[in-house]
Amino acid sequence: MKIVTILKKVFKIISLTVLLILIPSGLFYSCISSYPSSRVNSQLLNSDTKPCNTLEIKTAKKGTLQVTPDISYADDKVAIHITGLQPFQIGSLKLSVIDSKDIRWESVACFQANEYGEINPENQAPIAGGSYEGKHTMGLFWSLKPEKLSSFHFDTDLNFTISFDTGDGDRLTRTILRKSYENIENHNITKKEIRNKMVANFYLHETNNQRPTVVLLAGSGGNFQHRKAGYLASKGYNVLDLKYFGAKNLPEQLENVPLEYLHTAINWLKNQSTVDASKITLMGRSKGAEYALLYASKYNDVNAVVSVVGSSVTWSSKRYIKSSWSYNGKGVPKARGSITEAIRFLKSMGGKAQVQLPYMLSAFEKTKRIEKSSIKIENIKCPILLISGEDDLQWPSTMMSNRIKVRAEKYKFKYEIKHYSYENAGHQFDDLPFIPQIDFSNISTWKSGGNFQGNALASIDSWNRVFIFLNKQLGNMELNKSKS
Numbered sequence: 001m002k003i004v005t006i007l008k009k010v011f012k013i014i015s016l017t018v019l020l021i022l023i024p025s026g027l028f029y030s031c032i033s034s035y036p037s038s039r040v041n042s043q044l045l046n047s048d049t050k051p052c053n054t055l056e057i058k059t060a061k062k063g064t065l066q067v068t069p070d071i072s073y074a075d076d077k078v079a080i081h082i083t084g085l086q087p088f089q090i091g092s093l094k095l096s097v098i099d100s101k102d103i104r105w106e107s108v109a110c111f112q113a114n115e116y117g118e119i120n121p122e123n124q125a126p127i128a129g130g131s132y133e134g135k136h137t138m139g140l141f142w143s144l145k146p147e148k149l150s151s152f153h154f155d156t157d158l159n160f161t162i163s164f165d166t167g168d169g170d171r172l173t174r175t176i177l178r179k180s181y182e183n184i185e186n187h188n189i190t191k192k193e194i195r196n197k198m199v200a201n202f203y204l205h206e207t208n209n210q211r212p213t214v215v216l217l218a219g220s221g222g223n224f225q226h227r228k229a230g231y232l233a234s235k236g237y238n239v240l241d242l243k244y245f246g247a248k249n250l251p252e253q254l255e256n257v258p259l260e261y262l263h264t265a266i267n268w269l270k271n272q273s274t275v276d277a278s279k280i281t282l283m284g285r286s287k288g289a290e291y292a293l294l295y296a297s298k299y300n301d302v303n304a305v306v307s308v309v310g311s312s313v314t315w316s317s318k319r320y321i322k323s324s325w326s327y328n329g330k331g332v333p334k335a336r337g338s339i340t341e342a343i344r345f346l347k348s349m350g351g352k353a354q355v356q357l358p359y360m361l362s363a364f365e366k367t368k369r370i371e372k373s374s375i376k377i378e379n380i381k382c383p384i385l386l387i388s389g390e391d392d393l394q395w396p397s398t399m400m401s402n403r404i405k406v407r408a409e410k411y412k413f414k415y416e417i418k419h420y421s422y423e424n425a426g427h428q429f430d431d432l433p434f435i436p437q438i439d440f441s442n443i444s445t446w447k448s449g450g451n452f453q454g455n456a457l458a459s460i461d462s463w464n465r466v467f468i469f470l471n472k473q474l475g476n477m478e479l480n481k482s483k484s
Contacts, residue, residue, distance in 0.1 A: 061084060061085050061086050061089065061117070061166070062084070062166060062170045062172065063082050063083060063084040063085040063089075063117070063164070063166070063172065064082065064083050064084045064172070065080075065081075065082050065162070065163075065164050065172035065173070065174055066079075066080075066081045066082070066083070066174075067079070067080055067081075067162050067174040067176055069176070070176050070177065071176065071177045071179065072176065072177075072178055072179065073178070073179045073181065073234075074154060074178055074179065074180060074181055074231075074432055074433075074434060074435060075181075075231070075432060075433045075434060075463075076178075077137055077138060077434075078137075078138065078141070078176065079120075079122070079137065080093065080120070080121055080137075080140070080162060081118070081119070081120050082111075082113070082118065082119040082120075082164055082172070083117065083118050084117060085113040085117035085118070085119065085166075086113065086117055087113060087114070087115045087116065087117050088112055088113055088114075088115070089112070089113045089117065089166070090110065090111070090112045090113075090127070091110070091111060091113075091119070091164055091165055091166045092108055092109070092110050092111075092164070092165045093108065093109050093110075093111060093119070093121070093140060093162070093163075093164055094106065094107070094108045094140075094162070094163045094164075094165070095107045095108075095140040095141065095144065095160060095161070095162050096160070096161050096163075097144065097158055097159065097160045097161070097178075098158070098159075099146075099150075099152055099153040099154065099158065100153040100154060100155040100156045100158070100180075101150070101153040103146050103147060103148060103150050103153065104146070104147045105144040105145060105146050105147070105152065105436070106144065106145065106147075107130075107131035107132070107139075107140045107141070107143045107144045107145065108129075108130055108131055108140075109121070109126035109129075109130035109131060109132065109139065109140060110126055110127055110128045110129055110130055111124060111126055111127060112124075112127050119164075121135070121136060121137055121139055121140065122135065122136075122137040123135055126139075131143035131144070131145065132453055133453065138434045138460075140162070141160075141434045141435075141436075142433075142434050142435065142436055142437070142456035142457075142459075142460070143436065143452065143453065143456065144436045145436070146436075151431075151438055152431075152435050152436050154178075154180050154181075154182065154227065154432075154435060155180060155182045156180055156182075156183065157177055157178065157179045157180050157183065158177070158178050158180070159175050159176070159177055159178075160175065160176050160177075160178055161173060161174070161175045162174050162175075162176070180230075181227060181230040181231040181234050181432065182226055182227055182230045183230075184203065184230050184233060184234070186234075187205075187233065187234045188205060188206045188207075189203055189204070189205055189206070189230070189233045189234065190203070190204055190205075190206055191203050192204065195248070196249065197249050197264070198242070198261075198264060198265055198268060199242075199243040199247040199248070199249065199250055200240050200241060200242045200243060200265065201224055201226075201229065201240075201241040202238070202239070202240050202241075202272075203229050203230065203232075203233035203238060203239040203240075203241070204233075204238045204272075204274045205233070205236070205238065205274065207274075208273075208274075209274075210273070210274060210275060210276040211236065211237060211238050211274060211275065211276055211279075212236075212237050212238070212276050212279035212280070212281070212470075212474035212475065213237060213238040213239065213240060213269055213275050213276070213279065213280050213281070214232050214237050214238070214239050214240070214280075214281050214282075214283050214470070214474075215239075215240045215242055215262075215265065215266070215269070215280065215281065215282050215283065215292075215302075216228060216229055216232075216239060216240065216241045216242065216283055216284075216288075217242060217244065217262075217282065217283070217284035217285070217288030217289070217291050217292055218243075218284075218285065218288050219284075219285050219286030219287045219288050220254055220286060220287045222243060222244070222245055222246040222247075222254065224241050224243065225241055226241070227431070227432060228241075228430075228431075228432070229241040231432055232283075235467070237470075237474070238269075238272075238274060238275055240265065240269060242262070242265055244257050244261060244262065244288075244291065245257050253317065253318060253319075254287060254317060254318065254324055255317035255318070255319065255322050255323070255324060256317070256322060256323060256324075256325065256326040256331055257291070257324060257325050257326065258325075258326050258327070259291075259294065259295050259298055259299070259325060259326070259327045260327075262291065262295050263295070263299055263301070266280060266299070266301050266302065267301075270301075278303065279303055279473075279474045279475070280301070280302050280303060281302060281303060281304040281305065281306065281470065281473065281474060282295065282296065282302050282304075282305045282306070283305075283306040283308070283466075284305075284306070284307060284308065284310065285308040285309060285310070285430055286308070286309050286310065286311075286394070286395075286397075286427065287311075287315075287324065289306075289307035289308055289309065289310025289311065290310055290311040290313075290314060290315065290324070290325075290375075291324075291325065292305050292306075292307060292310070293305060293307055293310060293311070293375050293377070293380070293384075293404075294314055294325055294332065294375050296380045296381075296382065296384075297375050297376045297377065297379040297380050298327060298379070300381045302382055303382050303383075303473060303474070304382050304383050304384070304385070304469070304470070304473040304474065305380065305382060305383075305384045305385070306384075306385045306387070306466060306469065306470075307384065307385065307386050307387065307401070307404075308387045308388075308430050308462070309387065309388055309389060309392055309394075309395075309397040309427050309430075310386065310388075310397060310400070310401065311375075311395065311397070311400050312374060312375060312377075312400035312401070312403040312404045312407070313335040313363075313370060313373040313374050313375060313400070314332050314333065314334055314335065314373050314375060315334060315335050315336065315363075315373075316334040316335065316336040317334075320336055320342070322334075332373075333369075333372040333373040334369075334373055335363045335364075335366075335369055335370055335373040336363055336369075337359040337360055337361075337362040337363045338359075338362040338363070338365065338366075340362075341358055341359045341362040342359055344358075344359075345358070345359045354447060355393045355447045356393065356394050356395065357392070357393045357394065357395065357396065360394075360395040360396060361396055374403075374407065375404070377404050377407045377408050377411070377413060377417075378407065378408070378410075378411030378412075378413060380413075380415070381415070382415055382473075383415045383416040383417065383469070383472075383473055384404070384408075384415065384416070384417045384418075385417075385418055385420075385465065385466065385469040386401040386404060386405070386417070386418065386419040386420070387401075387419075387420050387421075387422075387430075387462045387465065387466070388400075388401045388419070388420075388421045388422070389421070389422055389425035389426045389427060389429055389449060389450055389455075389458060390421050390422060390423050390424070390425065391423070391424055391425060391426050391449040391450045391451075391454070392425075392426050392427045392448075392449045392450075393426055393427065393447045393448060393449035394426075394427040394448055394449070395427070397427065398421045401419045401421065402419065402421075404417070404419075405417060405419050418465075418469070420461070420462060420465050422450075422454065422457070422458035422461070422462065423454060424450055424451050424453070424454025424455070424457075424458075425449070425450040425454045425455050425457075425458035426447075426448040426449025426450030426454075426455060427448040427449055427450075428448045428450075428455065429450060429454075429455035429456075429458040429459045429462070430459060430462065430463075431459055432459070432463070433459050433460040433463045433464075434460065435459070436452075436456065437450075437452070437455035437456050437458075437459055438455075
């Protein structure tokens with residue numbers, strides 16, 4: 001028996017050594033690129049697509065195309081209404097735009113007029129083909145697809161063109177202006193770049209009033225979140241877009257990142273004349289949500305936490321044997337998947353789409369380690385909002401968010417805690433509402449989960465939930481009640 005035990009230990013050491021050799025680039029919970037390099041036909045527009053071309057089109061009338069308002073912000077609804085058509089007439093609605101990087105995006109849908117000769121996407125679904133399904137006022141906007149694989153660049157104000165083709169050569173066209181939230185000067189917002197022991201962009205309003213503040217914490221990509229920061233700031237908040245690794249004076253890797261660093265940032269905020277020190281919220285996504293929840297379990301100096309596709313446990317770093325976080329100079333307990341699953345995951349590399357989920361799930365088979373690494377939600381002294389994608393293929397964000405709620409109930413958590421999960425949504429769906437979300441379902445580098453429409457609808461509803469939550473906890477929020 002002793003020999004068997006020794007052999008098992010030797011095998012484990014050898015496996016771990018091999019694993020460490022194979023992970024120089026850090027594969028676990030890897031950064032999801034916003035600009036995947038592989039081409040995916042299902043996500044690209046096809047300019048030749050004519051969803052009405054197979055349908056019989058009877059004698060058509062030109063009609064009238066109304067699009068309101070003429071000028072709106074990126075998250076505002078736009079009403080499209082066509083009148084004066086023949087009853088039950090068929091035609092195509094098309095939306096096109098050139099984004100801030102000169103990439104063309106288009107969407108198209110085929111509609112049939114009602115008995116009054118009207119078409120309105122708010123209460124009518126497309127009848128064939130097209131970019132989206134179902135009744136959605138803004139369906140043409142969030143279902144836009146690019147001519148080449150890319151994120152939607154909305155750094156500047158953009159002109160969107162809506163056209164209606166009656167099928168007999170007549171075309172109605174309207175162009176509207178959609179304003180970008182990255183143009184912060186439109187809202188009298190100043191961005192301060194902080195580059196010392198703290199690395200951040202601080203968005204503040206040019207007034208003497210103290211305002212609530214949201215601290216943004218990115219995921220494992222570690223990038224600044226300019227669009228999201230400008231969006232929240234435009235609603236009346238100060239925003240601290242905080243880097244916590246991968247910059248000068250910060251840890252090079254997402255490894256042993258001190259909780260004390262975030263504590264220093266919170267204390268800095270409280271000393272700013274424009275900040276209401278009693279109204280500071282942490283809003284993190286993925287690893288940033290893990291950081292936020294862990295921090296709030298150790299420090300009692302924030303008044304709300306928003307976790308987007310976050311975690312119920314603290315995970316190992318990319319190097320497997322180290323922790324992502326440290327507290328009082330020591331790495332915090334860490335969860336990690338099985339060596340067997342890790343090796344299987346690494347073997348699957350080589351141009352094929354990668355699903356990291358099995359590796360992450362295997363960690364939960366080690367109940368003692370999971371219990372040690374579970375974030376002590378019961379120690380958090382503020383309300384929590386949890387948002388997750390039910391088809392998250394990077395890690396089980398819905399399962400882990402549910403575990404957070406179960407633990408909160410077990411320990412009789414005294415504060416509000418809500419969880420919203422979204423069917424057909426993956427790990428990447430929290431770009432601004434009505435902006436097309438990147439569809440990772442067929443990407444040949446990393447699979448993030450969800451589908452194009454599911455991620456778009458999750459973005460719209462989840463941002464509304466965030467606004468309602470922040471308005472309740474912080475006040476001073478302009479609600480966006482748009483649903484689709």
